[in-house]
Amino acid sequence: MTGQEEWIPYARQSIDEEDIAAVAEALRGDYLTTGPAIDRFEAALARRVGARFGVAVSSGTAALHAAYFAAGIGPGDEVIVPANTFAATANAALYLGAKPVFADIEPDTGNVDVAAVASLITERTRAIVPVHFAGLPADIAAIRDMAERYGLPVIEDAAHALGAAVEGRPVGSLSAMTTLSFHPVKHIATGEGGMVVTDDEELYRKLVLFRSHGITRDRAFMEADEGAWYYEMHALGYNYRMTDIQAVLGESQLKKLDRFLDRRREIADRYDRELACLNEAIALPGRRRGRESAWHLYVIRVVAGEARRKAFVDYLRERGILVNVHYRPVYLHPYYRNLGYGPGLCPAAERFYSQAVSLPMYAGLTESQQARVIEAVIEGAKAT
Ligand SMILES: *Cc1c(COP(=O)(O)O)cnc(C)c1O
Numbered sequence: 001m002t003g004q005e006e007w008i009p010y011a012r013q014s015i016d017e018e019d020i021a022a023v024a025e026a027l028r029g030d031y032l033t034t035g036p037a038i039d040r041f042e043a044a045l046a047r048r049v050g051a052r053f054g055v056a057v058s059s060g061t062a063a064l065h066a067a068y069f070a071a072g073i074g075p076g077d078e079v080i081v082p083a084n085t086f087a088a089t090a091n092a093a094l095y096l097g098a099k100p101v102f103a104d105i106e107p108d109t110g111n112v113d114v115a116a117v118a119s120l121i122t123e124r125t126r127a128i129v130p131v132h133f134a135g136l137p138a139d140i141a142a143i144r145d146m147a148e149r150y151g152l153p154v155i156e157d158a159a160h161a162l163g164a165a166v167e168g169r170p171v172g173s174l175s176a177m178t179t180l181s182f183h184p185v186k187h188i189a190t191g192e193g194g195m196v197v198t199d200d201e202e203l204y205r206k207l208v209l210f211r212s213h214g215i216t217r218d219r220a221f222m223e224a225d226e227g228a229w230y231y232e233m234h235a236l237g238y239n240y241r242m243t244d245i246q247a248v249l250g251e252s253q254l255k256k257l258d259r260f261l262d263r264r265r266e267i268a269d270r271y272d273r274e275l276a277c278l279n280e281a282i283a284l285p286g287r288r289r290g291r292e293s294a295w296h297l298y299v300i301r302v303v304a305g306e307a308r309r310k311a312f313v314d315y316l317r318e319r320g321i322l323v324n325v326h327y328r329p330v331y332l333h334p335y336y337r338n339l340g341y342g343p344g345l346c347p348a349a350e351r352f353y354s355q356a357v358s359l360p361m362y363a364g365l366t367e368s369q370q371a372r373v374i375e376a377v378i379e380g381a382k383a384t
Contacts (some may be wrong), residue, residue: 008373010324011185011297014260014364015253022252026245034212037247041194044254045180048171049162051197053204054245057211061180062093062240062380064193067155067177068127069235070196070206073098077126081157082112083329083349085131089157089331098126102331104346108286110137110299110326112358113348118146127153131170134285134326135264135294140166140174155179159194160296162187163261167290172197177207182246185362186341187260187294188253190246210237260363264295267365271298274374281381283355297326300377301355309355311384318359319376324358 026037040052051165057063073079081089083102090100104116117128128147130138140156147154151181154169158164159181164171172178176311177200180186182193193280208215219225222232226285242250283301287293302309308326316323331350332339343350360373 007320007322008360008365008369009322010358010360011360011362012364013189014185014256014362016230016256019249019252023245024136024302025286026248029244031244032245033245033333034241035244035247036246038242039066040069041247041250041254043244044251045195046172046197047179048170048254048257049173049197049207050170051178052199053197053201053207054332055196055198055204055207055316056242056250057194057196057240058242059192060157060179060183060186060194060246061088061239062211062238062291063179063181063196064088064155064157065095065238066207066210066240067179067196068092068098069202069210070177070197070198071127071153071155073126076124078122079127079129080117080120080125081330082131083331084110084112084132084327084352085157085330086327087330087333089129089131090336099124101125102329102341102349104345104348105133105352105355106286107348108283109136109288109354110134111136112143114139114142114146114348116169117143121146121150121152125150127155129155129157131157131159132164132294134297135164136158136285137161137164137171137289137293139288140171144175152198153177159186161198161294163257164294165292167251171294173199176200177203180269182250182253186296186369187258187264188250190242190250190253191249193242193246204233205286209235211240213237213239227286235243255344261294261364263365264361265293266291267361267370268295270370271300271359273372275300275377278378278381282377295361298359299326299356300359302351302357302381303355305351306354309357312380315380316382319358319380321373321376323360325353325356326358327356328353341348
């Protein structure tokens with residue numbers, strides 16, 4: 001990188017003075033954890049995604065763990081997840097003694113291939129977990145039809161897809177449970193944080209129990225009542241609570257979500273327009289009619305594959321454009337190989353990984369920064 005040009009990351013949060021003021025006010029208040037801001041944030045987010053209940057937790061990973069728990073997943077069960085995802089989607093099954101079963105993906109969107117999912121269903125399958133890769137909804141209608149046929153719950157890992165929609169219906173209103181992440185690279189940031197949304201009151205109760213040690217103080221569900229101090233532990237839960245400090249930040253960020261999404265769509269459209277000239281060398285992200293992406297990532301593919309992709313990534317990084325790669329198929333990580341998974345399991349996901357490059361995509365990316373990225377991508381595609 002030369003001179004005074006700044007680094008451009010692949011993703012980053014957008015925090016303004018209003019967010020900072022909200023957090024400062026929370027710090028002056030009576031609650032630092034599990035106060036009124038949690039209820040407000042849960043209600044506002046659930047409303048935004050068309051769900052009845054939201055349960056705020058300490059991370060998107062905790063949200064997945066809680067959702068799998070609430071679905072009754074346990075030892076010996078199988079959970080079908082895409083190979084092209086962040087490790088947490090699969091890890092949360094292992095936390096409960098269940099086995100992640102990896103499904104291959106569509107080559108252009110990186111989303112799970114519905115036929116691959118169908119071929120993996122056994123009598124041990126307990127849930128199907130699509131991930132809306134990069135923010136584009138997976139084929140949720142086909143997945144839901146299949147899940148209904150087999151009597152299986154669908155749990156959407158929507159860490160990439162806050163604000164996405166299918167035929168006008170928001171992600172979060174489509175399945176038994178949907179999990180979200182508020183990590184700073186995602187659409188809204190709470191530092192660490194996540195949520196499970198659901199319409200089902202019984203699942204909601206299980207999620208709330210799991211978030212706080214499996215402990216309840218709700219008289220309606222206790223076996224006894226020995227006094228004002230009394231509570232009961234009904235399940236082996238965790239401390240997965242979100243703090244009020246995080247919840248006020250989430251609440252403040254949520255007010256800006258529509259603006260953030262508009263900007264992400266604008267950035268995607270400009271990449272589509274100005275990189276179309278590279279169509280032999282660089283494939284642009286697949287879209288699907290009726291499915292509106294939330295554009296968490298903008299993933300292009302270097303068609304020539306692994307060696308060219310590495311040179312291309314190095315070229316951009318040397319110019320201060322900190323592109324990234326999403327994802328190495330989860331089962332190729334050493335931990336999973338030690339469990340017996342190995343190369344060749346999901347060929348399309350392996351090919352996708354060998355070609356993928358995530359370009360800068362976040363609400364705060366300026367027009368001149370994007371111009372710099374586009375210029376470097378076009379030059380890089382020729383030079384490498
Ligand atoms: C970010 C992410 C998670 C985990 O969220 P954290 O808040 O970082 O724990 C899970 N699944 C996917 C697909 C993600 O991108």
